[in-house]
Amino acid sequence: MRYTDIAIVGGGLAGSTAAAMLGRAGIPAILIDPHPVYRPDFRVEKLSGQQQLERFRKTGLAEAVLRSATHDGENWIARFGVLLEKKPSQQFGIMYDALVNAIRAEIPHEVATVHAKVTAIKTSSERQKLTLSDGDEISARLVVLANGLNVGLRQTLRIERKVASACHSISLGFDMAPIGRPAFEFSALTYFSERSSDRIPYLTLFPVGNTMRANLFVYREIDDPWLRQMRRVPEETLNASLPRLRKLTGNFKITGDIKIRPADLCVSTGYYQAGVVLVGDAFATSCPVTGTGTDKVFTDVERLCNVYIPNWLATEGMDELKIAAFYDDPVKTACDAWSAAKAYSFRSVTLDDGISWRARRWARFIVGFSRGALRRLRNRLTIGSRDRNGGAAQPSQEGLA
Incomplete structure (x- = not known):
């Protein structure tokens, strides 16, 4: 029997990020995943947007990991063959396996990695027992289920997945x-x-x-x-x-x-349980169209590892009341609700042919075109100001305010 504070089941984006964060915080943890190197998988292929990158930075891993990605710098936005705007971009292209392996490289050596599958979990309000495919057993105060769409373990705990x-x-x-x-x-x-x-x-x-x-x-x-x-x-x-x-x-x-x-858009039920917590896709899936899946992963793991696990370990037990605080966290619930709402609204604005939805599509087109025209005008004014002043643009009153 091996003993630890945290047993993390699954070494994808959520599990590897949690392992790196806990290891850096000096919290004893074991990462359990059958593969020493994460294999190619068609999932996340870029990180983008100020909000998403800020969520990543809260994990403490962004700067090191983004060195493995490709920053494009500028993104053209277009529709109907018309270039609407050339937008300064915070997009970083990286294949999912490269992203996960880059995060794994940041896991401190104090975090043990076990290359096996978890075949059984027995939970309680004190300690959790995991049985592995190689016959070994692990005792942990808390189990973090970060095994994505794999429902087998969750079903043994009577945690069901509902397809919405x-x-x-x-x-x-x-x-x-x-x-x-x-x-x-x-x-x-x-x-x-x-x-x-x-x-x-x-x-x-x-x-x-x-x-x-x-x-x-x-x-x-x-x-x-x-x-x-x-x-x-x-x-x-x-x-x-x-x-x-x-x-x-x-x-x-x-x-x-x-x-x-x-x-599929899926949500979990029956997850308020002692000794085990679900993060990322294991808790609820998102629509890749919206790009919010990584937002959910980084939010889940950051709140869990920066806020809740340190507090939970400071007192005895790992009862349902403790676990519920994570699921009810206002930052997490707001991110989950935003992701779900965006999944349905993006589909409607793409497919629905009602007057209001057609108006929204045209409004987006007009707003994008106008924003691009204003950006081009500002650029021309800046260049003109620079030329008139011998190469140094004068600050605007807006910039001085």
């Missing part, structure tokens, strides 16, 4: 390369759907190393013939669905395998 929206969206990942040119004109591009009938919210192109990576999101059934077409004749299918895309990309080819991943 089956096949809510489908993500496609592939590489794109320009034809007849060494590179695309843009560093990154987000191209929104031209017609609701195509059932495409958007296509995003971003660099990962020297490769231009594409993530295409669709709202379709998993047996839709369109997906087979996309595998068989990808360039023709994409051009038929987004006919004005080539105004910005020029001619292109799709290279390598096309990864396809359907996503």
Whole structure:
């Protein structure tokens, strides 16, 4: 029997982040995952946005991990073949296995890693007993379930998964390369759907190393013939669905395998239990279209490891009342609610043809175009001011206020 304070089941994004944070805090922990190196998996392929990066930074791992990612610097936003704006970008492209392995590299050596599967868990308000596939046993004060969509262990604890929206969206990942040119004109591009009938919210192109990576999101059934077409004749299918895309990309080819991943929106029930806590997808899934999955993971793990685990370990026991405080945390519940609401609203603004939803789509187009025009005007004024003053732009009154 091995003894520890925290046993973390699952070494993906949530589990590895928790292991690194607890290890840095000097809290005894064991990470349990069958694979010494995380294997390729089509999931998160970029981190983006000030809010998401700020959540990552609260884990204390962002600066080290982002050195392994590719920062694009500027993202073009477009629709109907029209470039709406060139937006300064906080996007970092990194494949999911590279992201997880970079986080694993930050786990202090004091955190033991066990390469096995957990086959059984027995919980109580004091200590938890885990039985592993290699026959070993671990006793821990708290079990952190970070094993994603694997429901087997949760079912033994009578924690059920409820599917709120089956096949809510489908993500496609592939590489794109320009034809007849060494590179695309843009560093990154987000191209929104031209017609609701195509059932495409958007296509995003971003660099990962020297490769231009594409993530295409669709709202379709998993047996839709369109997906087979996309595998068989990808360039023709994409051009038929987004006919004005080539105004910005020029001619292109799709290279390598096309990864396809359907996503259900799922929530857990029966999780208020002593001795065990769920984080990330193990608690509730998100829609990849919205990009909020990593927000949820970083929020869950940061609140758990920075706030609750240190407080819980300061007193005896690990009863249900302690665990409930994490699930009811206002920061966590706000992030979960925001992620769920965004999943449904993004689908509606893409697909629904009611007057209000059509108006929202046009409003987004007009706002984006106006914002881009204002940005271009400000840039021209700045350049003009710099030229008039011998290369040094004078600060505006707004900047001095």
